[in-house]
Amino acid sequence: xxxxxxxxxxxxxxxxxxxxxxxxxxxxxxxxxxxxxxxxxxxxxxxxxxxxxxxxxxxxxxxxxxxxxxxxxxxxxxxxxxxxxxxxxxxxxxxxxxxxxxxxxxxxxxxxxxxxxxxxxxxxxxxxxxxxxxxxxxxxxxxxxxxxxxxxxxxxxxxxxxxxxxxxxxxxxxxxxxxxxxxxxxxxxxxxxxxxxxxxxxxxxxxxxxxxxxxxxxxxxxxxxxxxxxxxxxxxxxxxxxxxxxxxxxxxxxxxxxxxxxxxxxxxxxxxxxxxxxxxxxxxxxxxxxxxxxxxxxxxxxxxxxxxxxxxx
Amino acid sequence: xxxxxxxxxxxxxxxxxxxxxxxxxxxxxxxxxxxxxxxxxxxxxxxxxxxxxxxxxxxxxxxxxxxxxxxxxxxxxxxxxxxxxxxxxxxxxxxxxxxxxxxxxxxxxxxxxxxxxxxxxxxxxxxxxxxxxxxxxxxxxxxxxxxxxxxxxxxxxxxxxxxxxxxxxxxxxxxxxxxxxxxxxxxxxxxxxxxxxxxxxxxxxxxxxxxxxxxxxxxxxxxxxxxxxxxxxxxxxxxxxxxxxxxxxxxxxxxxxxxxxx
Numbered sequence: 078x079x080x081x082x083x084x085x086x087x088x089x090x091x092x093x094x095x096x097x098x099x100x101x102x103x104x105x106x107x108x109x110x111x112x113x114x115x116x117x118x119x120x121x122x123x124x125x126x127x128x129x130x131x132x133x134x135x136x137x138x139x140x141x142x143x144x145x146x147x148x149x150x151x152x153x154x155x156x157x158x159x160x161x162x163x164x165x166x167x168x169x170x171x172x173x174x175x176x177x178x179x180x181x182x183x184x185x186x187x188x189x190x191x192x193x194x195x196x197x198x199x200x201x202x203x204x205x206x207x208x209x210x211x212x213x214x215x216x217x218x219x220x221x222x223x224x225x226x227x228x229x230x231x232x233x234x235x236x237x238x239x240x241x242x243x244x245x246x247x248x249x250x251x252x253x254x255x256x257x258x259x260x261x262x263x264x265x266x267x268x269x270x271x272x273x274x275x276x277x278x279x280x281x282x283x284x285x286x287x288x289x290x291x292x293x294x295x296x297x298x299x300x301x302x303x304x305x306x307x308x309x310x311x312x313x314x315x316x317x318x319x320x321x322x323x324x325x326x327x328x329x330x331x332x333x334x335x336x337x338x339x340x341x342x343x344x345x346x347x348x349x350x351x352x353x354x355x356x357x358x359x360x361x362x363x364x365x366x367x368x369x370x371x372x373x374x375x376x377x378x379x380x381x382x383x384x385x386x387x388x389x390x
Numbered sequence: 391x392x393x394x395x396x397x398x399x400x401x402x403x404x405x406x407x408x409x410x411x412x413x414x415x416x417x418x419x420x421x422x423x424x425x426x427x428x429x430x431x432x433x434x435x436x437x438x439x440x441x442x443x444x445x446x447x448x449x450x451x452x453x454x455x456x457x458x459x460x461x462x463x464x465x466x467x468x469x470x471x472x473x474x475x476x477x478x479x480x481x482x483x484x485x486x487x488x489x490x491x492x493x494x495x496x497x498x499x500x501x502x503x504x505x506x507x508x509x510x511x512x513x514x515x516x517x518x519x520x521x522x523x524x525x526x527x528x529x530x531x532x533x534x535x536x537x538x539x540x541x542x543x544x545x546x547x548x549x550x551x552x553x554x555x556x557x558x559x560x561x562x563x564x565x566x567x568x569x570x571x572x573x574x575x576x577x578x579x580x581x582x583x584x585x586x587x588x589x590x591x592x593x594x595x596x597x598x599x600x601x602x603x604x605x606x607x608x609x610x611x612x613x614x615x616x617x618x619x620x621x622x623x624x625x626x627x628x629x630x631x632x633x634x635x636x637x638x639x640x641x642x643x644x645x646x647x648x649x650x651x652x
Contacts, residue, residue, distance in 0.1 A: 189458065258496040264456060266509045266561065267486035276508070281499060388499045389547040 128367070132360030140361055144314040145343065149354030154362050156313040157343035160229070161298060161369065163317065163332060164339055167233020168297055172240040173290055177279075179241070180248025180286075185274060203242035211238045212303030220307055227308035229317060230333040235303050240293035247289020251282035256390055284384035291377035295370045301341040312346075313338050340366040401428035401615075403470070404599040405450070405569060410464035410475075412442075412449055419445045421623040423464075427569070427616075432591065432600040434614035434631070436607060438651065442623040443603040444493075447571050450474070450601060451488040452481035468568070486513070489562030489570040489598075494578045495554035497546035497561070502538050505546050505557055509565035524564050531597075532560035533590050552583025559590065563598075570594070572602040576609065588613050607647055611635050619643045 089097065143153025183200065187193045215235035225231045255278060263273040317335030320328060340362055347359035405427040412420035419442050427433050435443040445454075452474065454460040465473045474484045497505050506525040515521055525542075529535040534556045538549070546557055555575060562570055572591070576584040591600060591613060604610050610617050611631060618628035619638070627634065627643045638644045645651055 256496075258492060258494065259498060261453065261456070262492065262496045262498065262558075262561075263508075265451060265453065265485055265490040265492075266512055267482055267565070268508075268512045269482055272512055276511075277498065387545055389545070390496075390499055 125367070128360050128363045131357060132362075132364045135357050135361035136364055140358075141365070145312050145338075145346075149352055149358055152347075152355075152358055154340065154343060154365055156316065157338050157340045157362065158365060158369075159316055160313070160337040161339040161366075163229050164232045164236060164304075164337060165294060165298055167230060167333070168236040168240055169290070169294060171234060172237040172244050172293065175237070176241050176244025176290075176293075177248050177286060180245040181252065181274065181278070183245070184249045184252045185270075185278070200242055200245055204246060206242075208239055208300050209302040209306060211235060212306030214238065215303060215307050226334065227310070227336055228334045229337045231307050232304050232309065232337055232339070233333075235307055236297040236300060239300065239303065240290075240297050243293035243296070244286070244290055247292070248282065248286050251285035251289070252278055254285065255281050259390060281388055284381040284388070287377055287380055287384075291373055295373060298339075298370060298373075299341055299366065301339075301345055304339060304342060309342050310336050310338050340369070401431050403427065404429040404468070405601075406465075406467045406470070408465045408467070410446075410449065410462070410466065412445060412454070412463070413461040414445075415459040419623055420449070423620075423625045425618055425625060425628055427599055427601055429599050430595050430597075431615040432595055432602060432613055433616040433618060433628075434610035435601065435603045435618050435620060436605075436610050436646070437620035438646065439605070441620045443620055444573055445623075446620065447573055447601060447603050450569065450571050451490050452484045453490070455481045486565065487568050489565070489567035491555070491558050491562055491570065491572045491575050493574045495551055495558050497549075497554050497557050500546065501543050502546050502549070502557060503542040506560045506564050508561060513565065525560075528560040528564035531563050531594065532556045533586065534560055550583070552579050552586060555579060555583070555587060556590065559587070559594075563594075567598060569599045569601065572600065574603050574605060577605065584609075607635075607649075619646060621646075 140153045141158065142155050143151060144156050146152040179200075183193070183197060187196070212235065215231065215238065219225045219231045219234055220227065225234075259277060259281070260273060263277050268276065313336065317332035317337070318329055320330070320332055344359045344362045344366070347355040347362065350356075403426045407423055407425040407427075410420055410423040410425075411418060423446060425433075435446060437443050448454055449462060450466060454462070462475045464475065466475050467473050468487065472479060474488075498508065500508075503525055506528050507521050510521050510524055526535065526539075529538065534553060537553060538544075538557075541548075546554060549557060555578075559570075559575075576587050579587065588609065591602070594600065595615075602610075602614065604613075614631045616628065617631040617634040619626050619634060619640075619642075621642060627638055627640050629638070634643060635647050638647065
């Protein structure tokens with residue numbers, strides 16, 4: 078029996094031939110796939126490795142706690158690190174509530190007609206607008222019209238504009254993923270629309286919305302162009318006021334008005350200098366920026382895991 | 391030949407449907423339906439697929455209001471007082487009086503306790519011991535209490551399919567509805583779970599009026615006091631279940647219940 082099936086003893090039947098041919102093309106595609114992913118991975122690994130080899134020796138406590146300095150060995154990223162964190166804080170605090178609100182409205186409340194279709198197309202397109210264009214908008218709107226200056230607030234709001242479409246799209250997709258049977262179940266219990274939204278849609282969608290928020294923030298934290306446009310400084314030797322004060326009322330918002338720099342701008346500044354020592358500094362700052370992004374992503378993954386574990390339908 | 395049960399024929403009406411038409415956009419799905427649901431009885435809606443059974447059922451709690459382009463005509467009067475299709479009546483008010491159990495079990499991804507308590511929370515009930523009492527009462531009425539009383543904080547999806555459907559019944563019962571709509575409640579369940587749900591419904595009619603859509607004629611025959619036969623959006627016949635199954639007036643009804651078509 079076994080010998081009669083072996084290809085050496087008998088010619089292949091038309092069925093076997095067809096199977097063989099189709100399997101061959103499947104395998105060919107798999108090889109092409111492996112090749113594609115190898116290109117992507119190798120590039121990433123090469124980049125990260127290069128960054129680490131160049132910048133790692135420089136990475137120490139002194140580097141993290143020093144201000145920028147004309148002397149490369151004394152220079153550090155303190156102002157840029159604090160600046161990046163504070164700008165992200167403003168960005169998240171504005172883009173998340175506005176983005177979720179807008180996404181929710183578009184998905185659940187808006188009447189379906191030509192006008193709403195137009196809005197939907199444009200919101201999706203907003204995600205593809207080059208960031209420098211947001212920078213120009215912010216320059217006119219926040220800096221000159223609202224007179225917010227070259228401040229952390231201006232920078233945070235600018236990046237919030239950039240992140241907003243991502244949060245809106247993520248919110249809509251997260252809400253759309255919730256089966257209509259759960260909506261109907263809530264309504265059938267006599268829930269009002271707002272009860273349905275706040276008791277069900279938002280809690281169930283939260284994990285996926287969070288992922289969108291983090292993707293948006295990860296993109297924003299590396300942005301340079303729009304912040305250069307609104308006038309970020311490259312040399313700062315002081316920190317903004319602390320948000321927590323020792324005297325009454327203990328919380329201060331003075332830091333919002335402070336001038337700022339952020340990690341990518343600091344990197345760009347160092348890269349553009351002729352001294353090789355500053356190139357090392359730039360690589361080290363790159364590692365700090367990368368770690369910050371990685372940290373945000375891992376927090377998001379953990380939170381999403383915790384939330385999704387309790388969701389099943 | 392047929393033993394006419396006088397208590398059945400004298401049951402007072404809980405809901406009266408008169409001249410009901412329903413449209414999905416331009417398409418008329420329900421055509422001039424007249425129907426009476428006797429109080430504390432089970433009425434079954436039967437008929438071939440696509441005949442409008444579920445569409446009719448979803449008129450009773452204004453579920454169609456959730457989607458654009460749907461339109462009702464006619465009246466569904468509750469207790470001889472309120473036309474629940476009236477524009478002045480908010481669908482939320484209707485749904486607070488009329489409960490619903492869906493085709494597939496659809497518990498919320500919350501704890502067993504929270505699922506049953508949800509209707510009370512929606513109504514603004516804050517009294518914790520009252521809620522706990524109501525949850526226990528509803529779970530007992532839906533024959534689930536003994537299986538879940540030691541794990542009320544577990545997520546609802548840890549229950550089996552049949553248990554989930556009984557949880558959905560408990561969820562509907564917790565707010566003391568006057569009418570419960572069942573939309574093919576056992577079609578996603580195995581025979582044993584189906585049996586449990588049917589036994590449960592039979593006991594429930596002491597406290598609530600029931601309208602059930604079923605594609606199973608055996609289920610309608612076993613369970614219901616009254617049976618309504620629908621065909622192409624029209625109500626061809628409605629009578630006591632034994633009349634429909636043994637001497638229906640219309641040929642098409644006789645053909646359907648005897649399995650000639652379906």
